[in-house]
Amino acid sequence: MSPLDRDALARLVASQLPHNAFVNLGIGAPTRIANFVPNEAGVILHSENGILNMGPAPAPGQEDWDLINAGKSPVTVAAGGAFFDSSLAFAMMRGGHIDVAVLGAFQVSSGGDIANWSTGRNDGEPPGIGGAIDLAVGAKTIWVMMDHVARDGSPRIVAECTLPLTAAGVVSRVFTGLAIIEVTPQGLEASALRDGASLEAVQAATGAPVRLAGQVATIMADGTLTGAH
Amino acid sequence: MRNVVVESAAAALAGLRDGHTVMVGGFGGAGMPRGIITAVAELGLRDLTLISNNAGASGDDLSLWFRQGMVRRIICSYPRSAKDFGAQYRAGTVELELVPQGTLVERIRAGGAGLGGFLSPVGVGTVFEQGKQKIAIGGRDYLLELPLRADFTFVKGKVADTLGNLTFNKAARNHCIVMTTAADTVVAEVDRIVEPGELDPESIVTPCIFVDRVFARSPA
Numbered sequence: 073m074s075p076l077d078r079d080a081l082a083r084l085v086a087s088q089l090p091h092n093a094f095v096n097l098g099i100g101a102p103t104r105i106a107n108f109v110p111n112e113a114g115v116i117l118h119s120e121n122g123i124l125n126m127g128p129a130p131a132p133g134q135e136d137w138d139l140i141n142a143g144k145s146p147v148t149v150a151a152g153g154a155f156f157d158s159s160l161a162f163a164m165m166r167g168g169h170i171d172v173a174v175l176g177a178f179q180v181s182s183g184g185d186i187a188n189w190s191t192g193r194n195d196g197e198p199p200g201i202g203g204a205i206d207l208a209v210g211a212k213t214i215w216v217m218m219d220h221v222a223r224d225g226s227p228r229i230v231a232e233c234t235l236p237l238t239a240a241g242v243v244s245r246v247f248t249g250l251a252i253i254e255v256t257p258q259g260l261e262a263s264a265l266r267d268g269a270s271l272e273a274v275q276a277a278t279g280a281p282v283r284l285a286g287q288v289a290t291i292m293a294d295g296t297l298t299g300a301h
Numbered sequence: 302m303r304n305v306v307v308e309s310a311a312a313a314l315a316g317l318r319d320g321h322t323v324m325v326g327g328f329g330g331a332g333m334p335r336g337i338i339t340a341v342a343e344l345g346l347r348d349l350t351l352i353s354n355n356a357g358a359s360g361d362d363l364s365l366w367f368r369q370g371m372v373r374r375i376i377c378s379y380p381r382s383a384k385d386f387g388a389q390y391r392a393g394t395v396e397l398e399l400v401p402q403g404t405l406v407e408r409i410r411a412g413g414a415g416l417g418g419f420l421s422p423v424g425v426g427t428v429f430e431q432g433k434q435k436i437a438i439g440g441r442d443y444l445l446e447l448p449l450r451a452d453f454t455f456v457k458g459k460v461a462d463t464l465g466n467l468t469f470n471k472a473a474r475n476h477c478i479v480m481t482t483a484a485d486t487v488v489a490e491v492d493r494i495v496e497p498g499e500l501d502p503e504s505i506v507t508p509c510i511f512v513d514r515v516f517a518r519s520p521a
C-alpha cells in the first residue's frame with residue numbers, strides 16, 4: 073500500500089463534490105481536480121480573477137492570455153460562462169456564495185485552522201497571500217487536499233498549527249493520500265482509509281488524535297471509494 | 302463634445318511625477334497595460350507607491366519599474382514569482398504592504414466609492430489583523446480596513462469610444478474596474494477606439510465618467 077498519487081487524490085475529491093455546486097479550486101494540486109469532475113455532476117467552477125463556469129485548458133495554439141485561471145494558466149469558458157471584475161469575484165467568495173472551496177495547505181489543525189500561505193521564510197521569495205485567505209473565510213465549505221505528511225515525514229495534520237494561519241476554525245474535511253479526515257467538534261474522525269492502511273498507521277502519521285467515524289469507506293488505488301461515504 | 306483620446310504615451314502620462322501613488326490593473330498579464338507600463342519606465346521616475354495585485358514576472362511588465370528602482374513601496378496581494386521585485390525586496394530597497402486580494406480590491410472600491418473604510422472578517426486570528434482596529438458586529442469579529450486612492454490609475458481595456466467608455470476582453474476586467482474609480486487621473490490603454498454610439502450600451506463595463514484619458518497602443 074502506498075499513498076494515492078496526485079491524480080488519484082484529485083479523482084477522489086472530484087467524486088465527492090456535490091452536484092450542481094459552485095466550486096473554487098485552489099492554486100496548485102487542487103486545480104487538477106477539474107480534470108476528474110464528470111460533466112453530469114453539473115459543478116460550476118469559479119475563478120477568483122473573474123470567471124464563472126470556467127472550462128478546461130485550451131488546445132495548444134488556442135490560448136488567450138486574457139483568459140487565465142488563478143494560477144495564471146490559460147483556460148476556456150464552458151457554456152453559460154460569465155466574466156466579472158475582482159470586486160464581484162471576491163463578493164462571491166467572502167459573501168458565502170461559493171459552496172465548496174478546495175485548498176492546498178501546509179498544515180491543518182484538529183480545530184480546523186489552516187496554514188497555506190507562502191510566507192517566504194523557506195524559499196527566499198517575497199511573501200504572497202493572494203485570494204486563498206478570502207476563500208478560507210468566506211466559502212460555505214472548506215476542504216483541504218494535501219499530502220498526509222511533509223517531505224521530512226512530519227505530520228501536516230496537527231494539534232496546533234506552527235505556521236502562520238490563513239484562517240482559524242474553517243476546515244471541515246481533509247483529503248490525503250492516506251485517508252479522508254473529518255474535522256468535527258469532537259476532534260478528528262477518519263471517514264475513509266486507503267486500502268490496506270490501518271487506523272494505527274494513519275494515527276502514526278497524524279499529529280493529533282484520530283478516531284474512526286461511524287462508517288468508514290475504503291479508498292482504492294485509483295481514488296475511487298468503496299463502502300458507504 | 303467630450304473627447305478623452307490622447308495621441309501619445311507622453312500625453313497619456315502628463316502630470317505623473319516622482320512620489321506619486323499609482324494603481325496598475327491586471328491579474329498576471331490579463332488586463333495589464335503593457336504599453337503604458339513601458340512608457341512609465343522610460344520616464345525613470347522615483348519613489349512611486351504602486352498598488353497592484355502582482356509585482357510583474359520577468360518581462361515587459363512591472364519588472365521594468367523595479368529593475369530601475371522606481372518603486373519605493375508596493376501594496377500588493379501576491380508579489381511572488383516576480384524576479385526583479387524579489388531582488389529589490391531582498392535588498393531592502395522596496396517596502397511591501399501585503400494585503401489579502403479581496404481586501405485589496407475592496408479597499409480600492411471604498412476609495413473610489415467615497416467610503417471611509419469597511420469591516421472585513423478576512424484576517425481575523427492571523428498576522429493580517431496586526432495594527433488594525435477589531436470591531437464585533439452581531440457576535441463576529443471584523444477588521445476595520447481603510448480605503449485606497451491613487452494619483453494615477455492605468456488599466457488595459459479592449460475597445461474605448463472617444464468619450465472614454467470602455468469594454469474589456471474576457472477575464473481582463475479583474476482589478477481594472479475598481480481601479481478606474483479610485484484615482485485622480487485614470488488612463489486606459491486600449492486596442493481600438495471608436496465613435497460614441499458604436500459601443501452597445503449593454504456592453505460597456507466602465508462608463509466614461511471614470512476615464513480621463515484613452516490611449517490606443519497601436520491605433521486602428
